Amino acid sequence: MTDDPRPGETGSGTNDSAASGPDPLFAPDDDETTTLFRDRTLLEVGTVPDSDRIVGRDEEIQDLAGYIRPVVSGAAPTPVLVYGKTGTGKSLVSRHVSERARAEADRRGRRLAVAYVDCAQHSTEAQAACAVARALNTAAGSPERIPLKGLGRSHYYTYTWELLETHFDGAIVILDEIDRLQPDADGNRDNILMQLSRAREAGKIDTDVGIIGISNKIDWGKELNQRVRSSLGSEELIFPPYDADQLRDIMYAREDAFREGALAEEVIPKAAALAAREHGDARKAIRILKNAGEIAEGRADEMVRESHLTAAKKRAEADRLLELLSTQTPHAKHVLLALASLTEHRDRDEFRTTEVFDVYRLVCANEGIEALKLDRVRELLDEQAFLDITEAHVTSGGRGAGTYKLHRLLKDPDVVRNCVNSEFGTTPEDLEE
Ligand SMILES: Nc1ncnc2c1ncn2[C@@H]1O[C@H](COP(=O)(O)OP(=O)(O)OP(=O)(O)O)[C@@H](O)[C@H]1O
Ligand SMILES: [Mg+2]
Structure with a gap:
């Protein structure tokens, strides 16, 4: 997110040469x-606070350190999955504890690598494995270049094992937003966990690797395949709001x-x-x-x-x-607009998929665009729930009515309307009126 431009800083008509002094367009903030x-x-938002500004997470810091501690002294650490809602300090605490582990290992004369990977950005297994290898490469200060593309995942693992063997006594790999990993051709979305947690056992390396997987989907671990669950153990840390x-x-x-x-x-x-x-x-x-x-x-x-x-x-x-909207299609926005409109005009806040669909079709008609089919709208609604823009739950309509899904908007309908409109020209500042 960028700061709002201040008056005068974005003005035009500043093409004068150096003689006229600094260009306010590029004035430092x-x-x-x-x-x-x-x-x-x-x-x-991007600022990582110093440790003395991390407040209220002492217990979580202690617990996480408990799982990671062995790797500092050269024993096998327990992989751990960290869960919690957005903004509860999961990424911050994981990085903080890992960094302290690295510093302590260093003090004891042991080289510990920390590789942090955001799986939302590196969402295929090959991309995530590549990111791990590149992070280790950087930590090792190695002059070797690891190509970003063009290699299969097994090559990136090979790089990883080689780097670990050559340069480090231990490593901590943080896989953040792990629920964003896409399934591979066989439908496995957890192979990277498998590879990292079993590497030592499989004789590929002689280095201990601590794994911290982070997710804000509380159920994510349950989706893991049985093999991975058994090698990962079921150690979980929940960060409360x-x-x-x-x-x-x-x-x-x-x-x-x-x-x-x-x-x-x-x-x-x-x-x-x-x-x-x-x-x-x-x-x-x-x-x-x-x-x-x-x-x-x-x-x-x-x-x-x-x-x-x-x-x-x-x-x-x-x-x-x-x-959240910036990566979504106009149809997703129209679906949200439909839900916002229902929320504003009815005296309840939960709506069936078909109710949303009907209003969505009106929105499309208004905009003069062709509406998507019900199935597609259902998928779009599921995506909104995944992103925590809405909340959905399945309910039974009582005797003979079967089950159906209800959707609730988690955002202020006013905000939704303005944000969707801002993508078509209005700005969020209008909200302040
Ligand atoms: N205990 C804390 N003390 C100080 N600042 C905190 C604390 N927890 C969170 N923050 C601040 O809030 C921001 C968000 O925290 P963090 O990125 O760790 O959340 P998260 O749980 O990983 O959320 P998400 O699931 O959205 O990724 C941090 O960058 C930090 O600025
Ligand atoms: Mg996070």
Whole structure:
């Protein structure tokens, strides 16, 4: 996500030569020019906080370290699957613990590699295996180039085993968003887990490999094939959502993103309460705080106050939804629009697939495009549930009625409408009106 452009920074008519001074179009994002922020980067989504800013996850850090600990001293670690809803600190804690393990191993004179792979980005087995090999290659400081494409998965495993044997005493492989791995031609989506967890046993390496698989789909482990389950064991760590107190502490630990006195006292507790009420997502809490600052700044207010929070929350939701929508087809958006419209106009919030389908067809007719068939719309609805934009459950209609699926929108219908429209020209800032 990028910051909103400030007035003047995107203006045209700045083609003058160097003689006229720096081009404001490329001015650094200099916080000295802002009145409310001291260091905005502390609230950026991509920022990985220092360990002293990680709050409220001591138990999870201890538990995860318990699984990983053997690899630091040269024994076989237990593979572990980490589950929890979005924004509960899974990626953060996994990276943090792995990095501390690496540092401690280093202190003991042992070389430990940490390979972090985002399976949402590397979603075939070959891509994920390639990413592991490349991460190890980088950690080893090896001059060898591992090609991104063109090799089969077995070649990437060979690279991996060679790198481990040559350069390291142990390794931790983090497979984040592991539920996004696509099945291979035989329908297996867990072969990489199999390969990594069995490599030593199979005599391919003499190095211990710790595996951390991360997913926000609580049931994902159950889908694993029996072979993998037996070699992985069934060790699981569940990260619960943050409560309001924890969210408050997480935000207080980054209070110095703002200038002294720029933040009204009630802002953080109120923002924490808002974020805790829905899902206890730390990422969202931090986004709300940042947006509140930007909205206050945009209005040239001298302080961030509670009154900025409602708009900030809507914008945080809009940002996230826009991210999720950016990879979806127009039809998915029309399906969501249909569900939003039902939610707004009926006095209930759950709707059958066929009800959504009927409204979706009206939306398409309005837009002058041909509607997809019911089966395809059903698939699109399943995707929305996978992305946590909606929630679905199967229910029985009572005697003789059979079972059917009900869909509920998890986002504010207003936000959905504005985000979908923004893809066709309006902007999420309109939400603040
Ligand atoms: N305990 C914490 N202390 C401080 N900041 C936190 C904490 N937990 C989460 N955060 C912040 O929230 C952001 C999201 O956390 P993280 O990426 O670990 O979530 P996640 O559980 O992996 O979510 P997802 O399932 O969406 O990937 C982090 O980048 C960090 O800025
Ligand atoms: Mg994550």
